[in-house]
Amino acid sequence: MATIAKVVVEISLDREFDYRIPAHLRDSIKVGSQVNVPFQSRELRGFVVGLSNFSAFADKLKEIAGVVGEKPLIPDEIMKLAYWIADYYCAPIENAVRTVLPSAVRKRGASHKKQLVVKLVDGASSSVQEKQPALTDPLLAMDEPTPSAQPNGAGCSVYEKLPPKQKLVVETLRQHGTMTVSELKERSGCSESPIKTLEKQGLVKIEEATILRDPHAGMELLRTKPFELMVEQKSALDTICASMDKEKPGTVLLHGVTGSGKTEVYLQAIQYALDRGQGAIVLVPEISLTPQTVDRFRSRFGDCVAVLHSSLSDGERHDEWHRIRNGEARIAIGARSALFSPIENPGLIVVDEEHEPTYKQDEAPRYNARDVAVMRGHLQNCCVVLGSATPALESFANVKSGRYELAEMLMRVDDRSMPLMRVVDMCIEKEKDGRPQIFSRELVEGIYDRLNLNEQVILFLNRRGFSSSLQCEKCGYVAECAECSVSMTYHKGAHKLLCHICGAEEQVPARCPDCKDPEFKYAGVGTEKIEEVLGKLCPNARVARMDSDTMRKKDSYRTVLDKFKTGKIDILLGTQMIAKGLDFPNVTLVGVLNADMSLHVPDFRAGERTFQLLTQVAGRAGRGEKAGEVIVQAYTPHHPAIQAARSLDYDGFCSQDLEFRRELNYPPFSHLVLLTFKGGDEPEVMGAADRFYEHLEAILPASVTHCPPMPAPLARAKGLWRYQIMLRCEHTVKMTRPIRHVVQSIRLPKGVACTVDVDALSLL
Numbered sequence: 001m002a003t004i005a006k007v008v009v010e011i012s013l014d015r016e017f018d019y020r021i022p023a024h025l026r027d028s029i030k031v032g033s034q035v036n037v038p039f040q041s042r043e044l045r046g047f048v049v050g051l052s053n054f055s056a057f058a059d060k061l062k063e064i065a066g067v068v069g070e071k072p073l074i075p076d077e078i079m080k081l082a083y084w085i086a087d088y089y090c091a092p093i094e095n096a097v098r099t100v101l102p103s104a105v106r107k108r109g110a111s112h113k114k115q116l117v118v119k120l121v122d123g124a125s126s127s128v129q130e131k132q133p134a135l136t137d138p139l140l141a142m143d144e145p146t147p148s149a150q151p152n153g154a155g156c157s158v159y160e161k162l163p164p165k166q167k168l169v170v171e172t173l174r175q176h177g178t179m180t181v182s183e184l185k186e187r188s189g190c191s192e193s194p195i196k197t198l199e200k201q202g203l204v205k206i207e208e209a210t211i212l213r214d215p216h217a218g219m220e221l222l223r224t225k226p227f228e229l230m231v232e233q234k235s236a237l238d239t240i241c242a243s244m245d246k247e248k249p250g251t252v253l254l255h256g257v258t259g260s261g262k263t264e265v266y267l268q269a270i271q272y273a274l275d276r277g278q279g280a281i282v283l284v285p286e287i288s289l290t291p292q293t294v295d296r297f298r299s300r301f302g303d304c305v306a307v308l309h310s311s312l313s314d315g316e317r318h319d320e321w322h323r324i325r326n327g328e329a330r331i332a333i334g335a336r337s338a339l340f341s342p343i344e345n346p347g348l349i350v351v352d353e354e355h356e357p358t359y360k361q362d363e364a365p366r367y368n369a370r371d372v373a374v375m376r377g378h379l380q381n382c383c384v385v386l387g388s389a390t391p392a393l394e395s396f397a398n399v400k401s402g403r404y405e406l407a408e409m410l411m412r413v414d415d416r417s418m419p420l421m422r423v424v425d426m427c428i429e430k431e432k433d434g435r436p437q438i439f440s441r442e443l444v445e446g447i448y449d450r451l452n453l454n455e456q457v458i459l460f461l462n463r464r465g466f467s468s469s470l471q472c473e474k475c476g477y478v479a480e481c482a483e484c485s486v487s488m489t490y491h492k493g494a495h496k497l498l499c500h501i502c503g504a505e506e507q508v509p510a511r512c513p514d515c516k517d518p519e520f521k522y523a524g525v526g527t528e529k530i531e532e533v534l535g536k537l538c539p540n541a542r543v544a545r546m547d548s549d550t551m552r553k554k555d556s557y558r559t560v561l562d563k564f565k566t567g568k569i570d571i572l573l574g575t576q577m578i579a580k581g582l583d584f585p586n587v588t589l590v591g592v593l594n595a596d597m598s599l600h601v602p603d604f605r606a607g608e609r610t611f612q613l614l615t616q617v618a619g620r621a622g623r624g625e626k627a628g629e630v631i632v633q634a635y636t637p638h639h640p641a642i643q644a645a646r647s648l649d650y651d652g653f654c655s656q657d658l659e660f661r662r663e664l665n666y667p668p669f670s671h672l673v674l675l676t677f678k679g680g681d682e683p684e685v686m687g688a689a690d691r692f693y694e695h696l697e698a699i700l701p702a703s704v705t706h707c708p709p710m711p712a713p714l715a716r717a718k719g720l721w722r723y724q725i726m727l728r729c730e731h732t733v734k735m736t737r738p739i740r741h742v743v744q745s746i747r748l749p750k751g752v753a754c755t756v757d758v759d760a761l762s763l764l
């Protein structure tokens, strides 16, 4: 029996502290338990992250004061996952623990709310009352025992004799189950008096109970039934179920073209898990951007889905988490952190759009939820499905090496054809008109055609604002952010210059600050400009713009999509917000403006990103009866990424890109670790990076590819200078172990911070 507990306390310390476990607590303290401990002169809340019988400080240890709650808050397997994350991603364990347990659950404040609820006391009614009183939390209800319901003979005959108002109240309760007094009044349209009378007669009971805040209250969805699967869907489902049946289930990469019905496969695979008595977790890249997908899960499985939405209040988040912890919700769906939902006995973890960089957290621990999902699957004997129309090259390589199984769906549902993609060379367009064009003739004609046919159009440009920079034609002055090494973007609506890195705002100067020339040129276009041009090209069309400038409000995304769905909008214009997941059958044209923009990023994944983006956006067209068309405008139309997207050649693109990566020893042929040093004083940052590198170089194994520190592509951000060291090696530990050693052995100057990014996705 362990006598020492390693405790991480709930203030920002990346250390564990040893505490003695008093004898009376030895049975109840487990890894993951929440405890109160004396700390300096206070008492703090902490988590047990390890147990032991030894401590280097054995004679000086303080005792744990008490345990909070019965079950450990963090289940064992999730605690193991936290350790793995801390180790693999070179992050403090405390950070990893914070990551696996939502702050809303960690905080004491977020307690359940108590309300008065009305319950039927009629024993006979329980058979009518099919829907469980799903809103009460059994775990917490047990803390305050209420006398159990006594069937008091109030059977059908009593019910028949009730006056109409009271009958209505009983009927409402029978139909909808236990509810709050106020909800009952609203639903039945009665005042409180018939409820009170019923209570006096002993037919209903009014009591205080814990109400779980249901973030989806009032949003009943039509329940859907499973579709009859297409041949490819069936065989993909079989592969997944066969994997679940294995003693050691594995990871399945579901490569399905856009519109091939991947979501339906996930739904049926989850049903299979539920039938086996298991739960499931579904990860989506950004939950606020995938309302359609989330709705499909909720309308298939109803209340047993817990949606972990980033816009939930702390209270709602806390309640959803407990609904999972106590088994009421069997399916958790959400963005990357939903991976740590305490689903007991998960049978399936789905990572939708597995190639999405948003699965990587950009603060410590810098974990990739897709890769951690595979790890969780491994730890819990649970099948993991990674789905995408454009799998990441890392996942593709894992199939080639036999680590993952492959399920392919190359046909769209109902044999709908893939949209036809045309690439327009904008250099030729420019020559025709003698000046750069925003819209090619093809695209304009395409838009006019669709508007005439009452069909819908999606236009995609991955840059918000009006113009990307403000430039003086005379002296070359460019308006730059004072804190970051990027040019300011002109936003016409706000009439301001904005920095897209740090958010700084500036007034638009009336003349050039350098040469005083009043002729400013707006270079590059953003969505705001496109909106203006569209207004002139087709003044009668109803256009909606979707980017982070217009989508500030909580529900605006859903509202606009609803309008688009019901045909109240003709043209949907937006940034990458509209690139994925949308399923609108009446969209027959997708236009991509400036498709090469994403190619000109100093990142070896630029080609892959461009290919993925084009394929995903194009996939929004032709999802209904009518065929779809895609018009892509580019200045480098022959780039392999654009051509591969045009000819729907995923395999071809991969083979070619892999060749280049192999030559340069880039992922997936190696793992990549990026060290970034940041600070306000450039020489100091450079000096710190150099010194770090000297120490590191001395102990790095020969198999690690590396070179001396260099200024980051984004050389300065938010007032901090940035220097980087990039390391590559087939084995991550060969890099992380020496890095950890240097981090612990040298002290950086106060003004310089170093971040370690294992398997970095952003190289800026």
Ligand SMILES: Nc1ncnc2c1ncn2[C@@H]1O[C@H](COP(=O)(O)OP(=O)(O)OP(=O)(O)O)[C@@H](O)[C@H]1O
Residues within 6 Å of the ligand: 227, 228, 229, 230, 233, 256, 257, 258, 259, 260, 261, 262, 263, 264, 389, 413, 414, 580, 581, 582, 583, 619
């Ligand atoms: N077996 C089926 N029979 C009929 N319709 C289906 C079937 N499977 C899926 N669908 C429908 O086909 C459409 C496309 O399916 P879904 O959105 O799941 O594709 P997807 O592969 O997830 O697409 P994307 O990756 O482009 O978002 C949806 O409207 C869905 O309801």
Ligand SMILES: [Zn+2]
Residues within 6 Å of the ligand: 481, 482, 483, 484, 499, 500, 501, 502, 503, 504, 718
């Ligand atoms: Zn800035």
Ligand SMILES: [Zn+2]
Residues within 6 Å of the ligand: 472, 473, 474, 475, 476, 477, 512, 513, 514, 515, 516, 517
């Ligand atoms: Zn000037």
